[in-house]
Amino acid sequence: MSTHYRQANQHLQELLKNGSVEELVQRLQPKSPDAIPKVPGGSRMTPEALERRWQLLNTTPEVQEAIADPLTMEQMQAYRRNIENFIGTVKVPVGIAGPLQVNGLYAQGSYYLPLATTEAALVASYSRGAQLLTAMGGCTAMLLNEGIGRAPGFAFQNLQEAGQFMMWAIAQQATFKQIAESTTGHGQMIDMRLTVEGNHVYLDFQYTTGDAAGQNMVTIATEAVCDYIREQSPIQPEYSFVEANLSGDKKASAQSFLSVRGKKVTAEARLSADLIKKYLHTTPTAMENYWRMSAIGGTLTGTIGVQGHYANGLAALYLACGQDVACVAESAVGVTRFEVTEENELYAAVTLPNLVVGTVGGGTGLPSQQACLELMGLAGNDKARAFAEVCAGLLLAGELSIIGALASGEFTRAHQRLARGR
Incomplete structure (x- = not known):
C-alpha cells in the first residue's frame, strides 16, 4: 500500500494549487452535524415518506422522474423488504x-x-x-x-480457557445443529470448523441453504447458537461476535478458494x-x-x-x-x-x-x-x-x-x- 516518492510529491503539488496547507487542513475539519438534515422516513414505504425524501434532495422534476418513474411508484411495495430510505429505482440496460x-x-x-x-x-x-x-x-x-458459512469469534482471558471452551464446543455440535436448524425450514448445518489463535476461538459453522443464497439465513441460525453459548458455556468468553471475518463473506480468500x-x-x-x-x-x-x-x-x-x-x-x-x-x-x-x-x-x-x-x-x-x-x-x-x-x-x-x-x-x-x- 506504499506510494513512490515521485507520485506522492506530484499529488502534493496538485493539492497546493488549490490552497495553502492551512486551507487544506481546514477542509478536513469536522463540520457541525446540526446543519446537516437527516433522511426522513426510515424504512417506511409510503408516498408521504417518499415525498419528504425528495423534498430533502431539492432536485429538479426531471431528476425525480428518472428515478421515481410511474411504473416504479406503481410497484413500490414490491421493494419494501429490499431497501431502506427508498426513493425509486435505477434502470440498467x-x-x-x-x-x-x-x-x-x-x-x-x-x-x-x-x-x-x-x-x-x-x-x-x-x-x-x-x-x-x-x-x-x-x-x-x-x-x-456446496456450503456457506458464518464464523463467530470468542475471546477468552488466556489460552487455557480457549482450550477448555473448544473441548466443550466439540461435544455440543449436535445441540448446535438442532438449535441452528430450528430457525429455518431450509437450512441445514453440515459441519463446524474450529480455529484457535491465542486466546481467540473461531467456530466456522457450515450450512446448506436450499435454493437461497443464504447469507441472512445462516446469520440468524448462528446468532441462535451464539445465544446458547452465552447462556450455557461453562467457560464464558469476555466478548464475542456473530461474525469474526473468518467466513470469507464478500471477499476473495484462500480458504474459500481451497474449499467451497x-x-x-x-x-x-x-x-x-x-x-x-x-x-x-x-x-x-x-x-x-x-x-x-x-x-x-x-x-x-x-x-x-x-x-x-x-x-x-x-x-x-x-x-x-x-x-x-x-x-x-x-x-x-x-x-x-x-x-x-x-x-x-x-x-x-x-x-x-x-x-x-x-x-x-x-x-x-x-x-x-x-x-x-x-x-x-x-x-x-x-x-x-x-x-x-x-x-x-x-x-x-x-x-x-x-x-x-x-x-x-x-x-x-x-x-x-x-x-x-x-
Missing part, C-alpha cells in the same frame, strides 16, 4: 447473450442469458462465446460441492480448430499461448486463482437476476485452463469454488429480477443448482471469447467499434 447449451447434472438445455451492464462489448463477447459452445454441442457442467463457499462448479468443452477459426478468428495454439502467458501474469500479480474476467459476466448476470452483487468479490474467483489436444482441438475448462447464488429470497422476487430468472426458466424452488451450472457455462463462454479476441488481435478493435461507434 439488459442484453441477451446466447444461446448457450449447457449439459449439466442439473442444467439441461439452451439458455438465453440476461446480462445487465453499462459496458459496451460485454454482451456481444459473452454471446459470441456462448454461440461457439453451442455449435460444439454445448459445454459440460457439474456442481461439485456457496456452490463449487466446473464446466468444460473440447473445441475444434475449424469452429475456433470461424467464431474467434484464431487458432487453438494461439489461445493456449495466450492462456499460458496470462497464467504467469496472474501469478506474478498474486491473484487468487487464474482467470480472465469472471467478474464481468457474473456482475451482469447477478444484477439482472437479483443476486447479491457484492458477492462477486468472492464468486469471481477460480481457475481457467486451456490445452491443445493431440487432435489440435482446444480443451477449455473453468472451475469456480465460490459461486454465491440463489433462485429464491433476497432480490430474486423483485419484478424485473424475477422476470430475468423466468426468461431462463430458473426462477423459484429447485433451480439454484441449475443456475450455478449455467453461471459456469457463461463464464466459460466469456473466457473463450475474450482470450480469442486477444489472441486474434481484435480486442481493441471490438471496443472501438462497439463502445465508441467507430
Whole structure:
C-alpha cells in the first residue's frame, strides 16, 4: 500500500494549487452535524415518506422522474423488504447473450442469458462465446460441492480457557445443529470448523441453504447458537461476535478458494480448430499461448486463482437476476485452463469454488429480477443448482471469447467499434 516518492510529491503539488496547507487542513475539519438534515422516513414505504425524501434532495422534476418513474411508484411495495430510505429505482440496460447449451447434472438445455451492464462489448463477447459452445454441442457442467458459512469469534482471558471452551464446543455440535436448524425450514448445518489463535476461538459453522443464497439465513441460525453459548458455556468468553471475518463473506480468500463457499462448479468443452477459426478468428495454439502467458501474469500479480474476467459476466448476470452483487468479490474467483489436444482441438475448462447464488429470497422476487430468472426458466424452488451450472457455462463462454479476441488481435478493435461507434 506504499506510494513512490515521485507520485506522492506530484499529488502534493496538485493539492497546493488549490490552497495553502492551512486551507487544506481546514477542509478536513469536522463540520457541525446540526446543519446537516437527516433522511426522513426510515424504512417506511409510503408516498408521504417518499415525498419528504425528495423534498430533502431539492432536485429538479426531471431528476425525480428518472428515478421515481410511474411504473416504479406503481410497484413500490414490491421493494419494501429490499431497501431502506427508498426513493425509486435505477434502470440498467439488459442484453441477451446466447444461446448457450449447457449439459449439466442439473442444467439441461439452451439458455438465453440476461446480462445487465453499462459496458459496451460485454454482451456481444459473452454471446459470441456462448454461440461457439453451442455449435460444439454445448459445454459440460457439474456442481461439485456446496456450503456457506458464518464464523463467530470468542475471546477468552488466556489460552487455557480457549482450550477448555473448544473441548466443550466439540461435544455440543449436535445441540448446535438442532438449535441452528430450528430457525429455518431450509437450512441445514453440515459441519463446524474450529480455529484457535491465542486466546481467540473461531467456530466456522457450515450450512446448506436450499435454493437461497443464504447469507441472512445462516446469520440468524448462528446468532441462535451464539445465544446458547452465552447462556450455557461453562467457560464464558469476555466478548464475542456473530461474525469474526473468518467466513470469507464478500471477499476473495484462500480458504474459500481451497474449499467451497456457496456452490463449487466446473464446466468444460473440447473445441475444434475449424469452429475456433470461424467464431474467434484464431487458432487453438494461439489461445493456449495466450492462456499460458496470462497464467504467469496472474501469478506474478498474486491473484487468487487464474482467470480472465469472471467478474464481468457474473456482475451482469447477478444484477439482472437479483443476486447479491457484492458477492462477486468472492464468486469471481477460480481457475481457467486451456490445452491443445493431440487432435489440435482446444480443451477449455473453468472451475469456480465460490459461486454465491440463489433462485429464491433476497432480490430474486423483485419484478424485473424475477422476470430475468423466468426468461431462463430458473426462477423459484429447485433451480439454484441449475443456475450455478449455467453461471459456469457463461463464464466459460466469456473466457473463450475474450482470450480469442486477444489472441486474434481484435480486442481493441471490438471496443472501438462497439463502445465508441467507430
